[in-house]
Amino acid sequence: MMEFIGPAIGHLFEPLNILLMVVGLTGGIIVGALPGLTATMGVALMVPATFAMDATSGLIMLGAIYAGAIYGGANSACLICTPGTPSSVATTFDGWPLCQAGRADIGLVTSLLSSAFGGIIGTALLLFLAAPLARFALQFGGPENFWLCIFGLSTIAVMSSGNMVKGLLSGAMGLLVSTVGIDPNAGVPRFTFGYYPLVQGIEVIPAMIGLFSFSQVLYLIGSYKPFIADYKPTPGAFREVFGALVGRCKVILMRSSLIGGLVGMLPGAGGEIASIIAYNESKRWDKDPSKYGKGAVEGLAASESANNAVIGGSLIPMLTLGIPGSAVAAVILGALLAKGIQPGFKVFTTTGDLAYTFIMSQFAVNLLMIPVGLLLARVMTKLLSIRLTFVAIAIVVLSVIGSYAIRNSMLDVWIVIVFGFLGYFSGRVGLDTGAMALGIILGPMIEENLGKCVHLSKASGGSVINVFLESPIAILLIVLTLLSLATPFLLDWKRKRRDCGCDTAQPKEDSTHA
Amino acid sequence: MRSSVADIASGLAVLVIAGAFHAQSGDLEGVSLLFPRMLIIFMALGGIYLCVLGLLKGRKGEDAPQDDEPVAVTRVVMISAGAIAYVAIIPVLGFYLASALYLFGMSMVLSDASGGTRKKALASAAFTVVLCLFVWIGFAMLLGVPTPEGMLF
The missing domain is CATH 1.10.287 (Helix Hairpins)
Structure with missing residues (x-):
């Protein structure tokens, strides 16, 4: 390995490669920030451009777009409560409250630094632990993936601890909506309501745009505010955030990045699951979980470091086994194959120069992301000084083009409108759109893996329960899920005990005031 | 509520x-x-x-009112109706013409008229042109993202 690292670092200092990293990052951040345009789309759009370059430069640029786009989603999540990519859903939970409190720059800088940190940890996992982690990822079958998704879904319990019934029902609604279209197990069309195009199913991204973006337009237009939020740049924002991340958030960053790296290497499980699990774990382990959802830097750090760590994780099975860990990794795999490079363990020996240059470029990209991201964040905060009416109308047009671009289908545009109304109504009556989004994202994976377990049990002649409980990884995930579900009750019990203790300790006149 | x-x-x-x-x-x-x-x-x-x-x-009698912010219902209804009409006419007029009509119409209806109708119309027209150009250059020219085509355009 060491014989390749020196020349790989040398390649990174070539002017063309530096330019490609900056251009890729800038393009990626802009694509990620626009609702509907995903990292997959950004990378796929640029694959033909890489055919004119040598394989190393092409891969460096694709990697930069990937990292930029995943971070870019945080910009719109913080500024307009619209996750630019599905992996930024959890970023809205604390990013938007920060923006509303006039501290948008704190949100953006936290997202940027956390993303860069997560990206570096994910790349370190790729560099040092690729082989053992790839073998671990191969142990994930139907039951393990099913329980991983259920673990992700258990976040709802923590997320909506204020009104868990509505949170769970919102999640169930999302899961039910995700069953529209062709059944992933039997191939049967379902729940089309007599409208044939619904056989295509409800795409996650238009549904997210509707739930978060169009419903947000309705909410903003319905408010009497002249601007999205009052904003005054915070002097020393970078130093303040850096201090918080290095100080009280270092454990959160490390834990979330490891979660992101590990989830990323599982085929099918991407940044959206990783960021939600990391957010959940961060809230669960925090001494004061009540601050989450109200603009906590910790929540942003968890979500953003996890979704960027997914990048390194998703490249592990792609490079070592030829199995992409995410849709973007699949596109990069296609670009590799087009260049005549066969992924597998041999990629690190026969084409070691290319493999290690690509890996080392991910370190460089994540470091370069900080200046590039800061510059773009400064431009994007200008959005907050444009009159709300213009911003809201523009969001509708961008939502239309963004959703249409997914499948070139007007159905997706109508999905945006319908889910926008659903999201707005849900917000008014206290249903949880975040939980609904989680259901829509995780639904297809849960059902597919449930189906696999049912088929496995039929094939082995045993019961589904045996299939669910046969592996230690599945049992560990079940235990984690139960712990996650019990967390709100434990926290409530702890709070009541503490309050009870305070009341008895305080003088009587104080308790009457309370 | x-x-x-x-x-x-x-x-x-x-x-x-x-x-x-x-x-x-x-x-x-x-x-x-x-x-x-x-x-x-x-x-x-x-x-x-x-x-x-x-x-x-x-x-x-435990139904305490939630601390909802007041809602400008008329504005919500207008932008909702406008968005539905906009999406409905895209297959007829095409994306760019429908978007231009929607942007101009909605900004005329929703922005405040403190500077007079003429100033509002100028601001709305400028906003429409800038956004349509941004979408055309950014999405269609640079990224090659397809836009919905209409029967007429």
């Missing part, structure tokens, strides 16, 4: 959605029905629970 009303409204919404999916699940069987049926049953029970909870809260 009072919390009892919010509970009843959300319970009814959940019941309506569960009912609609249940009505559509007639021909399904086996593994195709397993997962949706579990969800429908859960949602039906949850919906009933919320309705009963809302009714009980109303009866016991």
